[in-house]
Amino acid sequence: MKVLLPLSALCALLMLASLLIGPAGAGLGGSLAALWSGEGALGLVMREIRAPRAVLGLLVGASLGLSGAAMQGYLRNPLAEPGLIGVSASAALGAVIALQTGFATAFVLALPIAALAGAVLAVGLILIMAGPGGGSLALILAGVAISALAGALTSLVLNLSPNPFAANEIVFWMMGSLADRSWLHVAIAAPFMAAGAAMLWGAGRGLDALTLGEDAAASLGIDLPRLRLRLVLGVAAMVGAATAVAGAIGFVGLVVPHLLRGAVGARPGRLLAASALGGAALVLAADIAVRLILPGRDLKLGVVMALIGAPVFLHLIWRQRRGR
Amino acid sequence: MVRLAAALVITLAGAAAAEPQRVVSVNLCTDQLAMLIAAPGQLQSVSWLAADPSVSLMPDQARSVGLNHGSAEEVFLQDPDLILAGTYSTGPATEMLRRLGMRVETMAPATSVEDVRAAITRMGALLGQPARAAKVLADFDADLAALPKGAPRRATTYGANGYTSGPETLSGDVMRRAGLVLLTEGAGQMALEQLVMAAPELIVTGSRYPTPSRAESVLDHPALAAIPADRATVPDRDWICGLPAIVGTAERLAQ
Structure with a gap:
């Protein structure tokens, strides 16, 4: 609890900042009044452009943070992160195929479903390759292979598109961005994120038990195959939905659990909620940074994330080496 | 020599x-x-x-x-x-x-x-x-001489990635000849919220490709549709090249 409250407050603060910062550059009071009334050009900006962007940042960040924490808890490996091991890249591949074949326009939820399918394949493959114990080497090798394959196929599909703009979009799908997203994107992503969150939330007790090892967890009455299924579907739903609307945003699921693990007493179950809030705060902050550093140039979120994430990643490796 | x-x-x-x-x-x-x-x-x-x-x-x-x-x-x-x-x-x-x-x-x-x-x-x-x-x-x-002068509406083109045509472009000059007043001084990208705040009276969009792209998705944004302005569509072929046919394009924009 002592972690969740400050994190919630931080998220609220960043949401507000996200609503108030933008190229239109209106005053604080005027912006909030326009958000409330929804009148005039500023009302349109606040309600239809900034509000969905802020909400989507919150949802995407929470999804990625929660997914990272859940995967790390299950595999008992701090390197298991959706962006790093190719789950996001596979979700992006699913989304790109759906968009380019026209499947995405077949019905409203077709785009997130396609991304989810890509993510399910990747998570399933990772769990099979890494094995139940989740050895670091197998996990990372499988992840690198899946990332590379999904990334290459995404580039191929976009290069083959008859739309000349599509080839430039490789950057978006690999780096992620929240620019010019609307309530439509919130609406198609939110149901999948909610379903995924519900599945992962229930996995907390199982993840706590797993820290004692598989046998001990089983003897505590944890149904391991069921836990695994929950995890695969939950992570795929959340990462799939987030990637379908915002592209693949890396490092969130790596950095946030890493920073918060100590504060929750290293219990994976308690880390879930904290990581969801922490992920939301990180993505909101990064999206604000993107708008402040290079306004109007649509700097990709992944760039900022990598600047934060890479040092943490290197620190992790350093600590692991010294630990041995 | x-x-x-x-x-x-x-x-x-x-x-x-x-x-x-x-x-x-x-x-x-x-x-x-x-x-x-x-x-x-x-x-x-x-x-x-x-x-x-x-x-x-x-x-x-x-x-x-x-x-x-x-x-x-x-x-x-x-x-x-x-x-x-x-x-x-x-x-x-x-x-x-x-x-x-x-x-x-x-x-x-x-x-x-x-x-x-x-x-x-x-x-x-x-x-x-x-x-x-x-x-x-x-x-x-x-x-050109017979071109009707339209109402001086504040107008801009808006295309993929939020690009607008400035006065130093053929489309900008054609719009000017049609009696329109360009919203932007310089060409370049314009964030959607800047477009909303600039309150244009006419938004000119171009051709769309049959398959979707993220660059063009800004043109489907509900906020763009909600701007209270007149709309005109000029297919790219009508002013991508400097041909005498641009007079016809100017004539349509003047109406």
Whole structure:
């Protein structure tokens, strides 16, 4: 609890900042009044452009943070992160195929479903390759292979598109961005994120038990195959939905659990909620940074994330080496 | 030395004045301008883009002339005595053709109606058809003079990635001739929220490709649809090139 409250407050603060910062550059009071009334050009900006962007940042960040924490808890490996091991890249591949074949326009939820399918394949493959114990080497090798394959196929599909703009979009799908997203994107992503969150939330007790090892967890009455299924579907739903609307945003699921693990007493179950809030705060902050550093140039979120994430990643490796 | 230079100039001028018989064009805009001005049979081939109805106004005529893909080998084998290219088109190919001793003339893309007038005259000179060019120019000038002045609405184009056309572009000049007032001083990207705040009275959008792209998704944003402004759609082919047909585009925008 002592972690969740400050994190919630931080998220609220960043949401507000996200609503108030933008190229239109209106005053604080005027912006909030326009958000409330929804009148005039500023009302349109606040309600239809900034509000969905802020909400989507919150949802995407929470999804990625929660997914990272859940995967790390299950595999008992701090390197298991959706962006790093190719789950996001596979979700992006699913989304790109759906968009380019026209499947995405077949019905409203077709785009997130396609991304989810890509993510399910990747998570399933990772769990099979890494094995139940989740050895670091197998996990990372499988992840690198899946990332590379999904990334290459995404580039191929976009290069083959008859739309000349599509080839430039490789950057978006690999780096992620929240620019010019609307309530439509919130609406198609939110149901999948909610379903995924519900599945992962229930996995907390199982993840706590797993820290004692598989046998001990089983003897505590944890149904391991069921836990695994929950995890695969939950992570795929959340990462799939987030990637379908915002592209693949890396490092969130790596950095946030890493920073918060100590504060929750290293219990994976308690880390879930904290990581969801922490992920939301990180993505909101990064999206604000993107708008402040290079306004109007649509700097990709992944760039900022990598600047934060890479040092943490290197620190992790350093600590692991010294630990041995 | 001076005499040598003078002799060279005279020789070059003489070569330019002779009417080329086998002309190949490798740029969408020179393609169409050449087809308007060249005498029948003078054009050997035009670029394949000129046959694409999404960017060309003269696809049928282009197909009847014959098509090339702008590669040096293909063009060389057609043995042209004049090659028309854009300043930015197929650089390595035109360089190679020059090295092979071919006469390559490049034309810069038009960025204003005045540029179009100059291009018509220059094309006439290059093709050795000044009389035909003068006729096209006279018709163009008459159409320009007859252009109705529309209401001075504050207008802007809005396209993929939020790009707008500034005053130094052909589309900007065409809009100005249609009586519109451009919203932006400089060309470039404009964030959707800046567009909303600028409160335009007319938003001009262009062609869309059949498959979706993230760059164009900004054009589907509900906030864009909610701006209380008039809408006009100008297909890219109607002002991508500096052709006399831009008068028709200006006329439609003036209404």
